[in-house]
Amino acid sequence: MQRTFRIFRFNPAEDQEPRYETFTIEVQESWTILDALNEIKWRHDGTLTYRRSCRHGICGSCAMMINGVNDLACEKQVAQIRGTITIEPLKSFPIVRDLLVDQERFFENLRLVKPWLIARTPPPTDKERLQSPEARKLLDGTWQCILCGACTSSCPVFWDNDNFLGPAALLKAFRYVADSRDEGLDARLEALDSKYGVWRCHTVFNCVEACPKALNPTDGIVQLRRRLISEKL
Amino acid sequence: MRDRGIGSGGALAWFFQRLTGILLVPIVLVHLLTMHNWTAHGLPWAEVAARLSNPYWKVLELTFLVVALYHGLNGLYAVLQDYVRRPGWRLTCYSLVTLAGLVLLAFGVVTVVGFPRAELLQSVAQSATP
Ligand code: FES
Numbered sequence: 001m002q003r004t005f006r007i008f009r010f011n012p013a014e015d016q017e018p019r020y021e022t023f024t025i026e027v028q029e030s031w032t033i034l035d036a037l038n039e040i041k042w043r044h045d046g047t048l049t050y051r052r053s054c055r056h057g058i059c060g061s062c063a064m065m066i067n068g069v070n071d072l073a074c075e076k077q078v079a080q081i082r083g084t085i086t087i088e089p090l091k092s093f094p095i096v097r098d099l100l101v102d103q104e105r106f107f108e109n110l111r112l113v114k115p116w117l118i119a120r121t122p123p124p125t126d127k128e129r130l131q132s133p134e135a136r137k138l139l140d141g142t143w144q145c146i147l148c149g150a151c152t153s154s155c156p157v158f159w160d161n162d163n164f165l166g167p168a169a170l171l172k173a174f175r176y177v178a179d180s181r182d183e184g185l186d187a188r189l190e191a192l193d194s195k196y197g198v199w200r201c202h203t204v205f206n207c208v209e210a211c212p213k214a215l216n217p218t219d220g221i222v223q224l225r226r227r228l229i230s231e232k233l
Numbered sequence: 234m235r236d237r238g239i240g241s242g243g244a245l246a247w248f249f250q251r252l253t254g255i256l257l258v259p260i261v262l263v264h265l266l267t268m269h270n271w272t273a274h275g276l277p278w279a280e281v282a283a284r285l286s287n288p289y290w291k292v293l294e295l296t297f298l299v300v301a302l303y304h305g306l307n308g309l310y311a312v313l314q315d316y317v318r319r320p321g322w323r324l325t326c327y328s329l330v331t332l333a334g335l336v337l338l339a340f341g342v343v344t345v346v347g348f349p350r351a352e353l354l355q356s357v358a359q360s361a362t363p
Contacts, residue, residue: 160315160316161315161318199246202315225244229247229248
């Protein structure tokens with residue numbers, strides 16, 4: 001089966017302007033977008049640049065914009081899309097080359113929310129910090145984030161506001177704030193309760209649509225807001 | 234150094250935006266049904282005058298004034314914050330929005346409290362008596 005791919009190309013060292021290059025290649029029924037990219041890179045044009053690692057949707061390396069929608073190249077099937085498939089890098093990150101973007105801002109935002117367990121209470125000496133099954137259940141829908149950046153790069157507030165933390169960092173913050181063992185809300189307040197924290201979100205819900213793991217960052221943000229407001233009142 | 238927007242968090246602005254939003258639903262309905270009466274007989278001056286000489290209606294319209302102004306201008310400022318990045322320009326926007334709010338509030342209060350003109354003193358006296 002022949003399929004046509006229209007791929008964003010840009011090499012800042014040589015090109016003035018980005019351009020689109022079209023490849024028509026033979027694909028197999030079961031291929032993912034990543035398989036097709038590999039085929040192009042390995043057999044047609046070795047200079048095509050993109051990031052991937054695990055090729056089964058767990059490392060979060062291969063998020064890109066596929067026909068205008070952010071997704072993981074290694075999870076999206078070629079057969080799910082009709083006609084020409086346009087592949088572009090994630091929006092709003094500086095382009096290193098072709099589909100490869102510099103996600104430094106994304107990870108810096110993540111560090112600002114202190115994405116680790118903060119507990120002042122010393123751990124029990126004879127066992128681990130335990131958590132009831134119910135309390136553990138509350139964290140479902142938060143811990144599955146693979147930090148691919150699909151949500152954050154789909155967020156119009158993030159496109160436009162250089163300082164907004166973005167849905168991924170906020171969902172990650174919620175993952176810890178909602179954890180029964182965590183005592184770090186105060187330490188995270190500076191980042192969360194700021195102009196660029198939870199209050200900047202305009203509930204556009206693009207992040208919910210973009211998440212390849214079907215998580216709901218908007219819900220996490222709204223729950224964080226509730227928590228902050230009840231903390232204040 | 235990255236601007237982290239510390240300080241003016243926006244929690245209260247967000248909270249009051251929701252609160253005023255909820256309040257606006259019934260108030261706007263009542264306001265529309267009474268003041269923008271599109272039924273056959275139109276909106277006679279006498280009817281408005283009669284209603285607004287009642288202190289309860291005045292309180293309702295004043296609440297509407299404050300709540301709608303806050304909701305609208307706070308929303309406008311939230312939108313402006315998305316587009317205006319320089320702190321100096323932000324402060325300018327904030328000042329202009331606040332000033333607009335105060336001026337419109339003054340106009341509104343004068344209109345609602347002082348309407349109908351001839352009965353101004355009487356209605357003030359009415360609403361002052363417990
Ligand atoms: S390659 Fe790891 S998530 Fe796609």
